[in-house]
Amino acid sequence: MDFFISRIHSFGHAFCGLGYVLRTQKNAYIHSLATILVICIALWLRIPASDFAILILTIGTVWTAEFINTSLEAVVDLASPEKHPLAKVGKDVGAAAVLIAAMSSVIIGLIILGPALLRKLGY
Numbered sequence: 001m002d003f004f005i006s007r008i009h010s011f012g013h014a015f016c017g018l019g020y021v022l023r024t025q026k027n028a029y030i031h032s033l034a035t036i037l038v039i040c041i042a043l044w045l046r047i048p049a050s051d052f053a054i055l056i057l058t059i060g061t062v063w064t065a066e067f068i069n070t071s072l073e074a075v076v077d078l079a080s081p082e083k084h085p086l087a088k089v090g091k092d093v094g095a096a097a098v099l100i101a102a103m104s105s106v107i108i109g110l111i112i113l114g115p116a117l118l119r120k121l122g123y
C-alpha cells in the first residue's frame with residue numbers, strides 16, 4: 001500500500017512541476033500553440049499513424065528540453081544568484097538545447113506535414 005501512496009505523491013510532484021512550467025515560462029505558450037496547431041493539422045490531413053507517432057515524439061522532445069531547461073535555470077539561480085561565467089554557460093547551454101529541439105521539430109514538421117498539406121490544398 002505504501003508503494004502506491006508514494007507513487008501517487010510522485011505523480012503529484014511531477015504535476016506540480018508541469019504547472020510551474022505552464023504558469024511561468026513564456027516559451028510554454030509558444031510550445032502549447034505549436035502543439036495544438038500541429039496536432040489539429042495532422043488530424044485534418046489524416047496522416048499515417050507512424051507519421052503521427054513521429055510528430056508526437058518530436059513534440060515531446062521539445063517539451064522535455066523546455067522542462068529540463070527550466071529546471072536547470074532554477075538550480076543555477078539557487079546555486080549562483082550572482083553573475084558567474086559558469087552560471088551563464090549553464091543557462092546558455094540549456095537554452096541552446098531547447099533551440100536545437102525546436103529547430104529539429106520545425107524541420108520534421110515540414111517534412112511530414114508539408115507534402116500532405118500541399119496535396120490537400122491541390123498543389
Ligand SMILES: Nc1ncnc2c1ncn2[C@@H]1O[C@H](COP(=O)(O)OP(=O)(O)OP(=O)(O)O)[C@@H](O)[C@H]1O
Binds near residue numbers: 025027076085087092
Ligand atoms: N547568474 C548568472 N550569471 C551569468 N549570466 C547569467 C546569470 N543568469 C542569467 N544569465 C544570462 O542571462 C541569460 C538569460 O537568463 P534568464 O535567467 O533571464 O533566462 P530567461 O531569459 O528567463 O530564459 P527564458 O526566457 O528562455 O526562460 C542567460 O542565458 C545567461 O546568458
